[in-house]
Amino acid sequence: MTGTTAGRAAAGPDTSGVGVLDKTSQLLGALARGPASLRTLTEITGLTRPTVHRLAVALENLRLLTRDRQGRFVLGPRFAELAAEAARDRLLLGARPVLDELRDRTGASARLYRRQGDLRVCVSSAEAGPGRGRVFVGVAQPMKAGAAAQVLLAWEEPEVLHRALCGAGFGAATLAGVRRQGWAQSLAVGEAGVASLAAPVRGLGDRVVAAVTLDGPVATLTRTPALRFAGALTDAAVRLSEGLVR
Structure with missing residues (x-):
């Protein structure tokens, strides 16, 4: 030896x-x-x-x-950053089958968003078809409006929330409701006649690492999409989360 x-x-x-x-x-x-x-x-x-x-x-x-x-x-925060980076590929590898099933189950476009600074970026998408509300993978949007932005911010630290809410189309009371109910919904944000519903995807330590969404015309999602689709969406969010913590 x-x-x-x-x-x-x-x-x-x-x-x-x-x-x-x-x-x-x-x-x-x-x-x-x-x-x-x-x-x-x-x-x-x-x-x-x-x-x-x-x-x-x-x-x-x-x-x-x-x-x-x-x-x-x-x-420190570097551990969360490293964990998120390690989970990045696992999340994307497992996302598409879940999004496809969610789209087929609801008839709406299913997408996955991740926060990058002051932007939310679409990292995976299962489109229901051409038309209004279509968002391509890689498209970045501000964190100031929409159901996905609300979910990605709702569980952040207070000092982060304080900065993010400046100029946002929603307030602290809205985010408190998101934390309480476990989902966010929005109507006609960015495009008239389009509704959206979002739920958090959680990684290690129960940290929110992404938002899974349903987006589509009001004719499909209705003006209160959570009443009909919250169950299907949260099921998908749980499946994506489980894939990160196994």
Whole structure:
């Protein structure tokens, strides 16, 4: 057995054999339980205070850690970004069959939107046919109106919501309703005579990563599409979500 192999064997299955990585893993494992002060992290990990401080500050610079209002360390936004990126291909690979079935079940166009900054981008689509309301994959639209925008914003942090609602065609009360009912609907947003219904697709940590929508003429979706189609849409959203967390 070589020295390297012997070192790895001695390290055990839960360690890498690289000291700084193992200490970082201990730190992140402790924070997976929830926010923690420097003192608490030192007690949980058994590492020295200078070591914990040095690692925590370095991870904070990489946005892998951040701090809450009490100054405690918490897992940072970079983890959510990495998780979303890892789920991106899985979501798109699983989307088309679900969207096709949703379109066939309802007679409306079924689409998947993802948020990119101040825009919502159509990343997959099953069109019901030519006509009004047609949106092609890759088309980006503002996050200021529409059912998909409401769903993509409703579960965001308060400071994000405050900025996003400036100039939007909906307010905080509307988004509170979206969170309560689990879907959003809109009528004649962007084009007269077109209705839309949207529900959240959730990834790891129950984070909203996309919005699945039904779009079509009022003659198909009616003026209150949720009354007839909310069940089918939320079923599709659950299927897409399950594909991300298995």
